[in-house]
Amino acid sequence: MKKxxxxxxxxxxxxxxxxxxIIPAKYLTEVTKDALKPYLLEDLTLEGFDPKGESLQQARVVVTRENFGCGSSREHAPWVFEVNGIHTIIAESYARIFRQNMFNGGMLAIELPKADIDRLFALQRSGSVxxxxxxxxxxxxxxxxxxxxxxxFEISPFDKALVTAGGWVEFADARY
Amino acid sequence: MGKTIAEKIFDAHLRDEPFAGTYVLDLDRVLCHEITTPVAIADLEWRGKDRVFDNTKIKAVIDHVTPAKDSKTAMQAKILRDWAHRHELHDFFDVGRNGVCHALFPEKGYIRPGFTVIMGDSHTCTHGAFGAFAAGVGTTDLEVGILKGVCAFRKPRTIRVNLNGTLAAGVYAKDAILHVIGQIGVNGATDRILEFRGPIVEAMSMEARMTLSNMAIEAGGTSGLCLPDMTTVDYLWPFIQDDFPSRESALEEYRKWCSDDDAHYEQVLDFDLSGLEPQVTYGYKPDCVKPVEEMAGSRIDQVYIGTCTNGRIEDLRVAAAVLKGRKIADHVRGIVSPATPKIFSEALNEGIIQVFMDAGFCVTNPTCGACLGMSNGVLAEGEVCASTSNRNFSGRMGKGGMVHLMSPATAAASAVAGVIADARSL
Structure with missing residues (x-):
């Protein structure tokens, strides 16, 4: 189902x-997506950012910089966004596995050039976006x-098809 | 124009190109562990599609937290175990026979040149050491791999990394790859395939090549491949001797996968590593790398020797050579985790385990353990670990902990000194 x-x-x-x-390994012992919900970005240390704060709770979109989601293959990373209602991430670039995991789950990992990301950050300085x-x-x-x-923004036809289909399982199951 | 090894593997495995630039490949191996697979299993059950595409090509192991530490990890293991038995997987490794996936599966001979391999684990790139296209994937890719035996990738774009010169005594594959990552950055190979070439790689054992390929992901690489050669054949020979009349004929077959001389690379990077010093990381990213001398004297609380990067027999031999006849510093906790039961046995037979114990190390069973702070060896806030693992992210080994990545030799020397130390000047 499209999100x-x-x-x-x-x-x-x-x-x-x-x-x-995004989601510390100690929570990977959970076997349901919903159980991850309280731990979103728990270990992110960033000036002005509070993982328990209201702005994260209300957010439905994340805007960030380069190589977002690098490291582990854990799909728990996109899932913890998903169960918190965040289905869209906009970044300058992504780690491959994280980006694929987003599209595979029918979510959007939008990639924009640095100048456009800078425009979004500039917009934020005049209030909430x-x-x-x-x-x-x-x-x-x-x-x-x-x-x-x-x-x-640009998106590959395959990634777009995954989002429209609701994810890779749906797409692959219908086709292979 | 010629092709790279990755392009040849893609061509030979292409099932479908649903859109220009998207390649759906047939898979030779779908590898599973108990952390990322249970959710895929649950989803397949929920969809009424609890099937496997081929129970000889899917291999499973319990390795991240083993033996189970609590009810939740016991349940993860149980879900994987029940599933493996239900589908009669030919190869499933439970407590006592299990080891760190990226050490165990190659050791069993499951990975061959020209194979396509996926696993729900980012360090799956390790298997590229055999000239296989091996990539870490998420749970959904794993789920489709289990069900359909396929996975989708973008067009392979390769960065050729030539490791030239010779490594000095006391400098290892870990130092080489840390140096490369330090130069190209954690984003330097994102969406790219690394192809490791040059005299240093050719002279490396399979164990050393696995250390190299293991960390391709730390530069963002999809996979990190070495070309198959006689070293590859020799390692695999016990598993392939019935398939080929001679080692030479096996090599001739495997060589077909090797990149052509006129293959196109997006980038060619040359590193002369003759003067390379042992390398150590200093920050919270694997590209924060310095020569050991610049880090020497920095206090540590724990030393961890093991993991899919450096838990193989060669690594333990190197560390034991440093530790022999020495004690670790009073304030240091030393932990060694041989990566598989076979490696553990070899280390026992060679007297290496005794060397570790005499030095004051705790010897654990084969497991991923402390590397990702999931079970034994978690750091307390403010503590520092000298580790042979592959990732130094903030909180990786425990919230508020700090990890310095290094070779087994440097880790062993640091255990003795109680501070980061160069094994060559101990």
């Missing part, structure tokens, strides 16, 4: 945020109280 994309954004201003920071995603038109619309940015 909802867009909503209030949280900004994580650092490159190379790794899977151990609400992002809507038009997957069909491949466009991100980001609004703050002051102004808005409309940014087109």
């Amino acid at each position: 909802e994309f867009g909503g209030p954004a949280i900004f994580l201003d650092r490159s190379d945020i790794n899977t151990d920071e 609400e992002i809507s995603v038009d997957l069909e038109q491949q466009n991100v619309l980001a609004r703050s109280s002051a102004r808005q940015e409309s940014i087109p």
